[in-house]
Amino acid sequence: MTENAKRPTVEELLVKAESRKLDPDGVRAAFEHSSTPGFVDKTADWLPESEHVHELLLSLMESTLDQGGRVLDLGSGMGRLTTMVLDRFPRCSVVAADYSQTMREAATTELSRYGDRVSQIDFDMFSSDLPQDIGKFDAVVSGFAIHHGRDLMQYKSLYRRIHSFLKQGGIFVNLDHVAGEDRAQTIENATEWRDFLDEDGEIESDKFIYGSYVKDTPISLRNHVQLLGEVGFEQIEIPWQKMIFALYT
Numbered sequence: 001m002t003e004n005a006k007r008p009t010v011e012e013l014l015v016k017a018e019s020r021k022l023d024p025d026g027v028r029a030a031f032e033h034s035s036t037p038g039f040v041d042k043t044a045d046w047l048p049e050s051e052h053v054h055e056l057l058l059s060l061m062e063s064t065l066d067q068g069g070r071v072l073d074l075g076s077g078m079g080r081l082t083t084m085v086l087d088r089f090p091r092c093s094v095v096a097a098d099y100s101q102t103m104r105e106a107a108t109t110e111l112s113r114y115g116d117r118v119s120q121i122d123f124d125m126f127s128s129d130l131p132q133d134i135g136k137f138d139a140v141v142s143g144f145a146i147h148h149g150r151d152l153m154q155y156k157s158l159y160r161r162i163h164s165f166l167k168q169g170g171i172f173v174n175l176d177h178v179a180g181e182d183r184a185q186t187i188e189n190a191t192e193w194r195d196f197l198d199e200d201g202e203i204e205s206d207k208f209i210y211g212s213y214v215k216d217t218p219i220s221l222r223n224h225v226q227l228l229g230e231v232g233f234e235q236i237e238i239p240w241q242k243m244i245f246a247l248y249t
Helices: 010-019 024-032 050-060 080-088 101-117 152-165 183-200 205-215 221-230
Strands: 069-074 092-098 118-122 137-143 166-177 240-242 245-248
Touching: 010 183, 010 205, 024 101, 050 080, 050 166, 050 240, 050 245, 069 080, 080 092, 080 101, 080 137, 092 101, 101 118, 137 152, 152 166, 152 221, 183 205, 221 245
Parallel strands: 069 092, 069 137, 092 118, 137 166
Antiparallel strands: 166 245, 240 245
């Protein structure tokens, strides 16, 4: 941006991204062609309170997984959450499910040190079925993947399937990008996020915000809670929320 160029507002960035929204095939292609030179976790550069919220995410699963169990990581990417779960719960195993071959290959070296405690599968959470012989899970976890849903019915269908993946008493935990309760709140939350990115200085904030909204289609927490309840989840909680992000279970 030149010295005299006017910086776009966050609302202008969102309007631009929404006018060029990638369809599901475009989102998938973006991940397949992403540059993944190695296992480098830069989440703390763009996620506020990253260490705290990930510790909170793991603590939510403690009573379920302390003595062992099976975990499904939906949209596992390069294995960030998978490795956290395996390190925190040494008696657990994880099935890391992602539809991007590029991401799965990038995760292979890091995950190989866990041996048979981890396996990777090619899985599109919005259109594929899990292998019939895979069994049920004590926990399903996801981080920054479910927001690729396209409408309320697609989110609801996914939540119904997640509910079916779980054993009786199992837990679902998701850390994700969410929309505000209305347009004004969405813009306010995204503006606060841009201020955070500007202060951190590690990321070109406007480009990053545009890239997020051109791929993501987040819905509000109210919508998430309603849909989860409709498919059979009980005692839905939101232990953390900041800017455009939330942790819910």
